[in-house]
Amino acid sequence: MTAPADRHSWLVLALLLVLAALPLLAPGYYVQFATKILLMGIAAMALNLVVGFGGLVSLCHGAFFGLAGYVLALTAPRYDPAALWWSLPFAVAAVALVALVIGALSLRTRGLYFIMVTLAFGEMLFYLFQDAGFAGGSDGTFIHYKPELAVAGLTLVDLEAPAQFFWLVLALAAGVILLLRHLLAAPFGRALRAARDNERRARALGFPIYRLQLGAFVLSGALTALAGYFAAAQFGFVAPQMLGWHLSAILLVMVVLGGLRTVAGPLLGAAALMGLEEVLKLATEHWKLVEGLAIIGIVLVSPAGLRRLATAAFGASASGGEHLAAPPRSTAEDTTATDRSIRHA
Amino acid sequence: MGGPPQRETPRPLLPGHGSMDLQTFAVQLLNGVQYGLVLFLVASGLTLIFGILGVINLAHGAFYMLGAYLAYWLTAATGSFWLALAGGVAIAFCLGLALEQLLVRRLYGRDHLTQVLMSYGLILVIDEARQILFGKDVHSVAAPALLAGGIRLTDLQTYPVYRLAVCIFCLLVAVGVFLLIHRTRIGMIVRAGAENREMTRALGIPFDTVNRTVFAAGIALAALAGLVVAPISTVFPGMGDGMLILSFVVVVLGGIGSVAGAAIGALLVGLTDTFGKVFFPSLSSMLIYVVMALVLIWRPTGILGRREA
Structure with a gap:
């Protein structure tokens, strides 16, 4: 088993560095769109910690994403911006706590049950906010001001300015890549992957599987919350749909598109899927039909093909520009191991 | 967005918490059972597809929604609810056969x-x-004339005949499914397939046909639920989502692949939801999940589930 810290995530980091020049070159719309991609990418990378490296298919990460936005909306003062210093840690901690409870219950199950149980608990949060009176119910609620990042009255980053918002999110994405790389190379990550590849053996070796997986689940939830917090701040609005499981499924598509075994791949998956959606929306009113068919088509290609396809797609575009997704090593062997682990998980 | 289809359940006047009279209790019990039975139709198909094909089908709720829209469309087109019912089930079954052949077949043995x-x-x-095909409007479907009207309970309360008919119909279908699986040769093959796929194949059972039929039957059951529910619920685009989640809860409660478990789970969810709305209106949407959490702590593989899933 090779370390997941492949060259590929360095390439993505380099790409992010280049991308930092975007606000100087492109109009505001593209900067905001890139911000959205980065936020979804962070959530997808966070989800991949559980799916790709933990072998656990979770369908409640959309709820974590939306919940963080709701925490921001509910804790922000009505006529003033919220202070990022405390509202962000509070939102992340709140979601981590929820993830702890959901994870503790869901991890009692495996395989199909895990998928269904995470889906059900995620939807529980959806219905809670949909039916609740305290957060605008099904209409959702506005966040009138972006959070304020200031020390002693001095604004460090002005989030009302799209360019600064973008740079902050860009830095976060880079930070998440580095953190995940570090974690996965550490004993924690190695043990997590061991449990994915052969749970019985890992257990026999004395790894505390349950605690490892719960730790990964909570961390993954917290990082998803980070993305959800800023996404809500960017939209200036939260609604129950942002908690729904369709978002979880979309994040899974991004993960698979980008590569299950890579740290930064899901970020590229997010860019690919959101780019595709944008193009389809321009082309046809029924873009979801095409997107659905595209997802089915991608899945129908052989198991290894999911990644081969992503590599081919990025590889084709990379010939002209950056090498976005350098083919991961030992494709076939790697992928069959993923299949096996997910099926057996 | 989706929600349990019977949100508009006529809520009887209650004198206060706890002091529910027998009549109101009976009406609510009937509502809960009827809701549970509809849920069973959807969940039994889901659990069979899980158990026998080993396929997780998130689109199951979409077929329920499709059933309801077929009820609207076919009733309008043919003028008869009964024709719509028969036609809708036939269309769903054929759709199921086609989808199995085209797509689902390729999922057997693949990762979740x-x-x-x-x-x-x-x-x-x-x-x-x-x-x-149908647009995104919300529709309502009239109950067939034969089953229109209500049974008078007291001066203030009536109980719709159609709801009672749904109860009886779903119960008959449930008994039919149960007998089919536990008392017939086809059912034996299906059960054998769920138990040990390779062994069944080795015994020369035409498993491809069995798979295709089970998938199509599961889809037809979901659509059937949508069809019969159309006259007592509004027909709207997101109705499949809520049903999907609830039938997942039912399968988790009952255990994957167990039709009897699905029946228990469905009644548990139906009654919890109905009585939850009466006694704890503010918590009702959460209550089902609390029950699910409790069952998970007690038996992680469901009430009638096998240890190894």
């Missing part, structure tokens, strides 16, 4: 992630197809 994504793609396609 692939199945999740494929069926998610299918949801997008079905939703958009519904949009193109």
